[in-house]
Amino acid sequence: MKKIKTLIGTAMLAASLTACDNKPKETNMEDPYLWLEEVEGKESLAWVEDRNTETYARLKEDSRFNGFMERSLEVYNAKDKIAYGSIRGDKVYNVWRDSKNTRGLWRMIDLEEYNAGKDTWETILDFDKLAADEKENWVYKGRDCYSETGRCLIRLSRGGTDAIVVREFDMKTKSFVEGGFSSPESKQYLAWYDQDTLMIATDFGPETMNDSGYPRQVRLWKRGTELSTAEMIFEAPKTDTFSFPTASRRHDGTYVGVLHGPSFFTREFNVMVEGKLTKLAISEHAELTGYMGDTMILSMRKDWIVGSKTAKAGTLVSVKVSDAAADTVENSLATVYAPAEGASIDGTSIGKDRILVNVLDNVKGKIIALHMKEAEWISSDINLPANGTVSILSNDDSTDEGFLGYDSFLQPDTVYHINAAGETKAIKSLPARFDARDLVTEQKFTTSKDGTKVPYFVVRHKDTKMDGKTPTLQYGYGGFEISIKPGYLGGLNMQWIENGGAYVVANIRGGGEYGPSWHQSVLKENRQGAFDDFIAVSEALINSGLTSPKHLAVRGGSNGGLLMGAMITQRPDLYNGVICAVPLLDMLRYHKLLAGASWMGEYGNPDIPEERAYIEKYSPYQNLDSAKDYPEVFFYTSTKDDRVHPGHARKMAAKMFGMDKPVLYYENTEGGHAAASNLKQRAFSDALQLVYLMQKLQD
Template sequence: MTASDPAHSDPTQPAPTPADAAHADRTHPDPSRPSLAHPDEDPWIWLEEVDGERALDWVEARNRDTLARLSGPGFERDRDALKSAMDRPDRIPHVTRRGGLLYNFWQDAEHPRGLWRRTTLDSYRDAPEATAWEVLLDLDALATTEGEDWVWHGADTLAPAHERAMLSLSRGGGDAHVIREFDLATRTFVPGGFDLPECKGGVDWIDRDTILLSAALGEGMVTDSGYPATVRVWRRGTAPEAAAEIFRTAPGNMGAWGGWDRDRGEVVVREQLGFFDVRLHLGDAAGMRRVLDLPTDMRADWSHGWLVLQPRTDWTVAGTVWAADTVLGIGFEDFLGGGRALVPLFEPAPRRALQSFRWYGDRLLLSVLDDLRPVVTVRVPAEGWRESRLAGLPEIGVVSVWPLDAEPDETDGTLLASVQDPITPPTLLLTREGQAVPEPLRQSPALFDATGLVVSRHEAVSTDGERIPYVQIGPADTTGEAPVHMTGYGGFQVSVQPYYSARLGQLWLERGGTGVITHLRGGGEFGTRWHEAGRLARKRLSHDDFAAVAKDLVERGVTRPGRIAAEGGSNGGLLIANMLTRYPERFGALFCTIPLVDMRRYTKLLAGASWVAEYGDPDKPEDWAFLGEISAYHHVEAGRPYPPILLATARRDDRVHPAHARKMAARLQALGYDAGFYEPAAGGHGYGKDSTEIATFSALGMRFLRQAIGWEDPAG
């Protein structure tokens, strides 16, 4: 038997087939491919078959290797402690009010899938153990009865009576879900009621017998990104596929979603042209009548006769240039009639950016980060857009404020606020405009020992001179050997904030480690300017920013490169993969989760086509010129000083394809690198569907990082 005999090959590698002629031999894959010179020669492409027999054999073999390496008493203690923290009965149950009752979805050790339940505000004010909850649906019992791996995706009740709801349930945790009509009085699904097969999309009530349907159900109803291409009016007693179509978007657009505006009594269709571009259509159940005369990159929302706008780029209208991210108000009917007498409600600055605006009744809630400090204000348009700042909220840490009521037209002005920081567990407050001191409702228990920990803010200088903020959590004194856990994201204008984390606290901080949370370009911490600085051809700068923070930690004497463990997921997984190939000398270990890695084929995998506005189109040579720079999969080389890496994904992730992590791990392993892989069978675009899965995923990753930087005895 010779070395070239297939019997000598890895038994988990599949034999070649004629269909693979365009790719390298699958029995002996060439680990030098793909490369920038040969970007389309992918010998690992068979791992894109999510449930393919050969692919699953490969996955299970790698799972066994990872569990054998990382399991043991230490892992079990970590997993069980984290699961216990996640299942604590005294943690805060977050609520939304509908029709006078507070609704909550709750998971714990006895109910891992969860309970949908409700109570009154008076009862919620009682001690946690005294709250009188009415259980509407036991998802564990339903899953057992129906033999399905149900994961809760939410509920939409029919106002104003709130006697019926449309429940969304996912099989295994993916984005696709079924939607079924539920009777809240009998606590049962409605026989012969609305029942939508599994797909991506959603519904919205028009009335008890009529639904707006936005569903990617099949041929002719799905965009290239896998989202709904049509909006339809679905009437009781008919099949969803036969529902009357009132709007259709082009297949190349991201998708279309319909909603019912109860205030105005009309249909609103949000036609998503790309991730950051949208057209808004107004009409009724017979069809759409008009398009709002707005730039496609404009954010818009309206309530009680008032319209609020926020342009993403500078907007010239009626002879006035409004800067990007300015918030503008006007009467809705005035705007529809051609009026453009806009009132500025918020004006950005280089380090001051609006994070969100939302209506609750006739009031507008605005949340701002002013140099990363939270500021929350209320505007009242009927009083000349009068402004007031919500009182009694902290000026440091993380402050999140939202209306208590799910329906804007049912609000009495009550707001909920959550306040926290990395070493202070969240407190839930009840407040409203003009209230001097918010009312504490619930306090989360302390989930780790924060004694001796301090929180400080610092700035690193990136490759082009930009100052990159980051938050450091850990002991006040370090000796240059601190075990550091770094995280980052840097994409889609998502703002990263320093939340309280049981995971980081239990598995890193209380053991003497230091945590670092980075605010990279590509995020939204400083508005559209900050996002644009890390988008498309500038995406590589967000990766440079992360590496600059790692360098700054060493220069400040906090640690050394071999003691820095970095983690990121999704777009943050792309970041971590680039740390491996672009900055390997700055890190001691990497945990790359649910990642994008192969930027040559990402648009062909699941929802990837919807992210072209963020990354670029690899089929265009001018875009591949910069995408190739950050496609870590194409930069893997033999003989590089790569730190140990664990790549982890989820088989039921139908947003970011698990093949990204699979193929990267396979190629690194073929070259002899220390590259682990883990893929649980369930879970969507996250770390799991329940506390057991999330705790397992997290404990494995943190144990790997600690071992790889020499901070934990593998036998511990």
């Protein structure tokens, strides 16, 4: 990975470097810890090594550490895991990881044999062997296949970063194509234009990446030519968020084009019409779900009024591509599905003649099927268990065969095969990983500061005494319209429950649990509402008698790490432990670090005075107060996280050290934004966190 350019001048950097002891020395600079933003700087990495050594001495040397790690690995590497697959025609494809295949095997099996539970998998590509042969720390990041030729674009990352290399692979020969398409390492996107041409958005050189570090140009790259000679078909302003190629290749039509995001939550749709890239007359607040014949299927984030018609926020709508290209949208704009009050669309997948929609109803899932009948969309419920989380695992657009999933906090995953007629049959179930007979799950609601009703789930032992002594771990996220749903407990959460703890998931605003409005209500200047929701859940847990501040810890990562930062600085009295993972914390500089500029639609722009004014009120890094008492915080991140800059966690930890506040810090030297690139690293992280929680809440 290329080192990021230092963000301060050489003289300032030299002046700010401090001894890497437990308390970095203060200087007269506005930010004395800015030097920690140099990701792979010698001094920065020395500081990280010292912090890791301290954390290992405290957590790794605990007598429980090895047992916790082995228990997680037992689950992650289990031979009886479900091999989740994607259907393409009569084949099922899967990437399998276990103790032997830590990087994974890409393999395939006949659909009939998969449904019958047979183990007749055929290996296509062994990523462990590839990494060993090439002496590279390859992490598989996905593929894009051209089904007619059996050629695939394989995405590979060094150490789990978002930056990837892309190489053409032939499924028939099970080998990379000699002289085939191969793009250099970059944050990049590719799609097949035709079998001999790619659409590619990558780093083409100076000024071709935007302020967020993503490509701003899309070019046509013909087989056998140099990448530098590729024809540019689209270029976005440097300040815009993203631009990437798209391709839909179905039995009933092919559409290729460019999806452009002026901001994180707005879209412009461009489709090739008669060889010309044409901007479609589609609302910037629509999300493209896909195509069905000559029709686009869109999910609306805000109301879209076109003449006498209105496409409501939170609904699924359709419009003919030809009308969108000719700016005659009103001719064909129609509602496909509108969820009832209290429900929201959580996912959509388009098959051959059917659309599957994942619906959340008060954070509990169901799946409906939509068919066109006599020019109207007809919905029908799919037969799956209730009161849990459902998912569309795979939906083949050539056959309408698919796989659906169901699980809950206490019920293991089950995979259902759904046929073209909509009939479902359970074909695979995960064995129970823990004894759930004495456990219960409750969904509760509490009232936030502004009167909003906020749902949360509690998983606990059924005989829990409401005496305020139950060790409790509360989790939250609250951002980017991402819904946090019940899922079978594993790894850290499973062991926490096994060791007598209670686990809580707070469905705070900022997520998508109740549709776009649930997210949009706490954007930018209203961000405090998400923090207030999380605080309200914590207070409800304490007032119910389940736990008390002495026995309550909280955990969150990425945007959830920002949430944790707000809990540290705003309500330190509520918690005795905080796990803050791959976090955003310096919100006055987040937009200058890695992909941060792309999130200004969520948080605001600190360079605009009126927006800076509300951001600095909650920005955790700036709101630390040496006069306050804080719970001990466990920060963890990754050196290879090229999405959320590790400088956030480094600087916050260093500043707290400098204030003599209790801090633990761990930084994995690889792993990307997930902070773990394989199952062993994930189990290692589980064990560190579990020991920390046991020490804080139970010992």
